[in-house]
Amino acid sequence: MTVEAVVFDIGNVLITWNPERHYDARIGEARRKEMFAAVDLHAINDRVDRGEPFRQTIEKAAKDYPEFREEILMWYHEWIHMAQPAIPQSVALLRALRAKGMKVFALSNFGIESFEFAETKYPFLTEFDRRYISGHMGCVKPHSLIYEMLEADCGVGPERLLFTDDRQENIDAATARGWQGHLFEGPEGWAERLVDEGLLTRNEAGL
Structure with a gap:
């Protein structure tokens, strides 16, 4: 046809598009794996892809997981380095x-x-x-x-x-x-x- x-x-x-590579460079592979095992950042990003506000969605996730607060905020502040x-x-x-x-x-x-x-x-x-x-x-x-x-x-x-x-x-x-x-x-x-x-x-x- x-x-x-x-x-x-x-x-x-x-x-x-490779967030894991960026996190490995910034915080190390071990810390990245620990965070991704605890926080489904890709699922959170799916909500952004469906139209939820980017910054607020990531900031809420950072609040929900205070032990990874700074790393989660990187998803917003350093997003372009992942893409x-x-x-x-x-x-x-x-x-x-x-x-x-x-x-x-x-x-x-x-x-x-x-x-x-x-x-x-x-x-x-x-x-x-x-x-x-x-x-x-x-x-x-x-x-x-x-x-x-x-x-x-x-x-x-x-x-x-x-x-x-x-x-x-x-x-x-x-x-x-x-x-x-x-x-x-x-x-x-x-x-x-x-x-x-x-x-x-x-x-x-x-x-």
Whole structure:
């Protein structure tokens, strides 16, 4: 089926997302493991991704777990250091697709405030034709509703959407709705898929 729009996840597709690495560098692996065993920071961040206020949510968690107060507050104050660096080849593929006239959308689990901040550090986040950010939508992948909302808004049939994401459950939820999917395991494999689909030449894809 001909692809009419390409849909990018952001975290670990266009921008590296690795809180554990940052905490290991800042507080040491042992302390980080102790904290993550006691505090489900990723689940707390999921609430931010659903639209809860970023700072207040993290500050409440810090209050709830006083033994890790300073470390939990890093999730807010040092968030951008957990979301870096960009993945240059993926950014180049995004831009190459747009240069060919292909519609390019973002579909990402991302908080409202954190996404606004990320835009100031990563200008390519403003370059999508449409952006579907979970914090604004009130639901997250892999819930089927977020895919349904994108379909209803973009005007492209699900079978003509090609979606890349680094999490298999998010791809599975999309393909269950008829989308074409690609599990992102690195920009080279994604580039090859775009070439195989006839969306880019090998030169355009940097291969």
